[in-house]
Amino acid sequence: MKNCIVESRDLDMRYGDGVTAVHALRGVSLDVFAGEVLMVRGPSGSGKTTLLQLLGALQRPTAGTLSIYGYRIDGLPPEELRRIRLQQVGFVFQSYNLFPTLKAWENVAVALDLMGWDRLSGEKRARAILDELDMAPRADFFPSKLSGGQRQRVAIARALAHDPAIILADEPTAALDRENGAMVTELLRVLAHDQKRAVVVVSHDARLEPRVDRIVTLEDGRLVADGFPARNRQPPQRVN
């Protein structure tokens, strides 16, 4: 039986009031399971980023229900949302968002510091994770001395450090060449398949499609397709 990490029903997200209101998401229902890589695609302004923000507990929906790892977050105050993010969510950003003044291992250890780890244990775990990602020789490098692929691996290590149930990646391969893009994609697959995490990737990168487990498509804030990539011979199906 699949372990549902994210369960959402009829998610609505509206910004502003009156005639200037923007309806970013309309009635989106989506489940994300442990062990799968889910790709979210759609044109600009389709609501991908808003969906990612909701799944990452960065904000609450204006309507609908949303559970992350069993926690209903649609009614939680900001402080509780922060706790959910801290414990259950790992973020990977398009532009890495590493701290330029910290070395690679220190960037990873920050996530552990937030969890209350002592410095020595944090350093050990940070270095161990970087080692697993073949980044041990670069652990003491500052981000400015790393290539794009290496920076993204550090960012993934940071997202993994506190052992989150869900990893949200925003255009993780957009700034990478083919080789590094493939490496990062494979890494995300391993995190989902081997470690049974839920991995949600928002991307325009068509190279990713054959390598993910499921693809959902958003248009004008609506979920218009939810299905499997071409390699699985089950093309995305219209849901509305």
Added chain:
Amino acid sequence: MSIVTTDQAADLTTPQSGDSVFARIMTQVRGMTMLLAWRNLCHDPIRFGATLIGIVFSVTLMTVQSSLLMGFSQTASGLIDHAGADIWIASRGTTNVDQSVILPQRDFYKALQVPGVKDASRYIVRYVDWRKPNGGSELVILVGCVTSSGMGLPWNMIQGSAASLNEPDGVVIDALYAAKLGISGLGQEVEIRGRKARIVGMTDGIRTFTQSPYVFTSYNNALKFSDVGMGDESYVLVRTDDPRAAPAVAAELRKQVPNADVWTSAAFSEKTRNYWVYATGAGLSLWFGCLLSAIVGVTIVAQTLYAATLERIAEYATLSAMGAPNRYLNAVVIQQALIGGGAGCVCGLAIAYVLFSLARRGPVALQMPGTLALAITGFTLLMCAAASVLAVRKLNSIDPTSVFK
């Protein structure tokens, strides 16, 4: 691939990071916030330098102004604090020890009759004209004391002794003012109010607030050198049987000499200090200078910290998205301010100390006790923490969703 678990991580050895000693200490102090604060500062050395200069400027100015204030205060009441008397009797309306009005001799005798009075002594403090040996003149403050009473004598004698004041025409000056008074050594003769005087001793470090040097002599000599009539005095110095009972004895003396002011030594000392330091405006201007220095420091720290925070707002938003509470973000900024404040304090106090060393042999008294250095350090750190308020407010309004915009 298998990402290691927490337990596995604990078994791994920690490779050497090749970090600087200071950075390693920083990481030990408090997790990553101190390290982030330190690295953020070092990452922009020009901005850090500008902040440091502002804090150093502020600390140095505050320290010098405060030291001057303390020095002025101590100098102003030096005669009283070193006189060894418990009670001072002065003419009605006397505002400070240096500017006295002549007191009738009957007050001296009345004082002697009051129960609790152990001893009383006449004391003369008058401005007189001093003729230098090689020409020219200076206004000095003549201090005439009865040496046998042991009250009101010069202190910190480095040449001669208090007993030498009794030599005919003998006077004692302070070495700091020797050049100003045209004196090169003992035995030299000068004129005070047209009467011959001879240098019989020197003190060290007896400064005056007014910059008119004190010239000590015996009561009898002072009668010759001043306009005070035989038996009269500027003050009557009183020593009590029990110094703890001085306020009660002073109250009794007020009844016996109703036309004079009677002060305990501490009260007269405070009155004198307040007069010179505050009533003249000198102290207020120093306080104002201190305040301006603090404002300059706060402004510089606040401005640079706010700009640095804005520059790194995306990094703080990332931390917030990762689940960092506001206090974590605030800790980074406040520690940046405190590191700057601490470093600025060390440099500022060091510069101030050098200035004090240079001024030690000058006529201006600078006092820098350890408590002042501690107070300045504490105030500076507080000032820097306060200066981070703008940056903290910015951080507290940070939107974690901005990381995906």
